[in-house]
Amino acid sequence: MSGEPFKVWQCRTCGYIYDEAAGDPVEGLAPGTRWSEIPADWICPMCGTPKADFDMIEL
Numbered sequence: 475m476s477g478e479p480f481k482v483w484q485c486r487t488c489g490y491i492y493d494e495a496a497g498d499p500v501e502g503l504a505p506g507t508r509w510s511e512i513p514a515d516w517i518c519p520m521c522g523t524p525k526a527d528f529d530m531i532e533l
């Protein structure tokens with residue numbers, strides 16, 4: 475544990491949620507994968523929006 479709270483990111487286009495705590499195993503992202511660890515060329519699995527167009531959100 476790094477002590478850093480997990481964050482949640484949302485696609486601006488379709489509303490897809492990426493929760494660092496949950497990851498997205500279907501996309502090959504293990505639970506606990508930080509946003510910063512996801513490749514820069516990763517795109518939204520729902521609509522193809524670039525990673526750069528996601529916003530961090532507060533739940």
Ligand SMILES: [Zn+2]
Nearest residue numbers: 485488518521
């Ligand atoms: Zn999307």
